[in-house]
Amino acid sequence: MLAWIEGSWLGVTLRDFPWAFPAAEILHFTGLCLMLGALIVIDLRLLGFARGLPGRTIRDLMPLVWIGFSINAFTGFLFFVAAPFFYYPNGPLRIKLVLILFAGANALWFERSLRGEADHLAAEDEASSQLKLSAGVSLVLWTSIVFFGRMIMF
Amino acid sequence: MLAWLESSALSIWMRDSLWAYPIMLTIHAIGMALLVGTLTVIALRILGLGRFSMAPLQQYFLVVRMGFGVSLVSGSILFLTAPSAFAGAAHFFFSPSFRVKMLVVFLGVIIAWILRSRLARDGTDWPNGEAPQGIKVLAGLSLVLWFGAIMVGRLTAYLP
Numbered sequence: 001m002l003a004w005i006e007g008s009w010l011g012v013t014l015r016d017f018p019w020a021f022p023a024a025e026i027l028h029f030t031g032l033c034l035m036l037g038a039l040i041v042i043d044l045r046l047l048g049f050a051r052g053l054p055g056r057t058i059r060d061l062m063p064l065v066w067i068g069f070s071i072n073a074f075t076g077f078l079f080f081v082a083a084p085f086f087y088y089p090n091g092p093l094r095i096k097l098v099l100i101l102f103a104g105a106n107a108l109w110f111e112r113s114l115r116g117e118a119d120h121l122a123a124e125d126e127a128s129s130q131l132k133l134s135a136g137v138s139l140v141l142w143t144s145i146v147f148f149g150r151m152i153m154f
Numbered sequence: 155m156l157a158w159l160e161s162s163a164l165s166i167w168m169r170d171s172l173w174a175y176p177i178m179l180t181i182h183a184i185g186m187a188l189l190v191g192t193l194t195v196i197a198l199r200i201l202g203l204g205r206f207s208m209a210p211l212q213q214y215f216l217v218v219r220m221g222f223g224v225s226l227v228s229g230s231i232l233f234l235t236a237p238s239a240f241a242g243a244a245h246f247f248f249s250p251s252f253r254v255k256m257l258v259v260f261l262g263v264i265i266a267w268i269l270r271s272r273l274a275r276d277g278t279d280w281p282n283g284e285a286p287q288g289i290k291v292l293a294g295l296s297l298v299l300w301f302g303a304i305m306v307g308r309l310t311a312y313l314p
């Protein structure tokens with residue numbers, strides 16, 4: 001399976017162009033900044049920083065989160081296809097992927113149960129403790145995901 | 155001077171310890187996310203994303219500053235060490251791509267400074283929250299410079 005991925009047209013093409021890997025890395029960092037930037041603004045507001053931002057700000061910023069996540073899922077997939085034998089057994093990558101699953105579960109909880117409250121927060125409203133918990137978990141998980149992502153090379 | 159930096163206790167510790175270098179790189183990436191990520195949201199809002207108020211958004215310059223501080227400290231320590239043990243501080247000092255990065259970061263800091271002071275001065279008075287044309291140009295420039303810094307920063311690993 002890994003050998004098939006490595007020998008696939010995409011895998012070969014990615015390795016044939018010396019600038020393909022650095023270009024994907026730069027895009028991966030760019031996606032990271034888009035996603036984390038929007039999440040930092042949203043999560044810190046929910047945790048009580050920058051009171052004055054209303055909850056509907058979340059709707060304005062959510063596209064940035066999704067654009068950043070899509071860029072990184074795609075470039076991450078390219079890294080893997082270019083060097084599957086390096087990435088498949090890689091410990092930090094496995095930890096990173098598990099943490100992304102946790103972050104996904106937290107996002108699902110937020111969207112399903114908490115989003116209604118969050119969107120309707122007035123500028124000066126304090127978020128409920130459940131919202132604060134979800135925001136704090138999101139910040140801790142995504143920071144850890146960046147941490148383990150950077151450790152993949154070592 | 156460079157030789158002295160390379161033989162400093164911090165530099166030696168960074169090279170001798172297996173984990174010091176990767177951890178410092180990671181901290182540099184987290185500083186980047188705080189700095190560039192938050193600044194991107196501010197710049198995009200100035201350029202017209204969303205309708206939320208500018209006044210509370212300014213408070214996030216604190217996060218931008220923290221990100222800059224984290225990146226500056228971790229970056230300075232990385233500068234002392236450089237990726238290969240034989241290179242040391244001279245590796246980055248003589249690297250053209252690193253010098254370009256420093257120039258771009260320097261310009262980015264100046265633009266961020268101007269944006270912050272203009273927002274603090276009259277950001278709340280803009281009609282309908284719409285920024286004047288000049289501020290929008292600065293916000294666009296800020297995006298180009300900081301993502302340019304990330305690009306050149308990554309390329310320092312590949313280019314001389």
